[in-house]
Amino acid sequence: MSSEQPKVYIEIIKQINQIIHNDQLTSGDKLPSERELSDRLSVGRSSVREALRALELLDLIETRRGEGTFIKPAGSFQLVDIILSFLLKNDSAQQDLTETRRIIELEALRLACIRMTDNSIDHLRQLIRRAREEWSHGDLPVEEDYLFHKTIVESCNNRLLLHLWISLVEYNKVALERSLQREGRMLVSIKEHEDIYLALKDRHCDVAIKAMEKHLQNSRF
Structure with a gap:
């Protein structure tokens, strides 16, 4: 692309x-x-x-x-308009976007450790399985990667946090795809997702946070 x-x-x-x-x-x-x-x-x-x-x-x-x-009416999400305007007008906003996404995802993971249901955690397992299947068939599982992170943020039960995360990630989906296309990155990314899932399954929050920090650092976007 x-x-x-x-x-x-x-x-x-x-x-x-x-x-x-x-x-x-x-x-x-x-x-x-x-x-x-x-x-x-x-x-x-x-x-x-x-x-x-x-x-x-x-x-x-x-x-x-x-x-x-x-x-649509602005409703409760006028802050998203501010972020959207900032991203569109500032050509050097990539680093700020990356840092903001990292802050949101790590805090979301802390909340998810407490609030995530067993069904949502099992959904992460299913997404990892689907990603492996897609990759084995020669396809890049971008959607499964996106849904893995979205499931975690959704589990916070905080609509504003979810809306902010979606607005950030949608503008960065091209970078996500480029990241996953790096040689050897896809299988490593799936393994990192598995580490996050296992830590969440056991409710080991500190382990999950460290695994997510490693994953976001290696993603480079």
């Missing part, structure tokens, strides 16, 4: 935000169609679709079948 792709993707979101501002659109208003956005921005519809998907994952817009795409 080209290293230029994240820049194009971010630039399109910037321009969509500018269209929202210029057209004086607000919560509940309908966005221009994919085709119209593609024409106005002079970019391919697939690129527009990718940008809209990111905004939808961040819970900033919603697509209604047969109606179009609408701006």
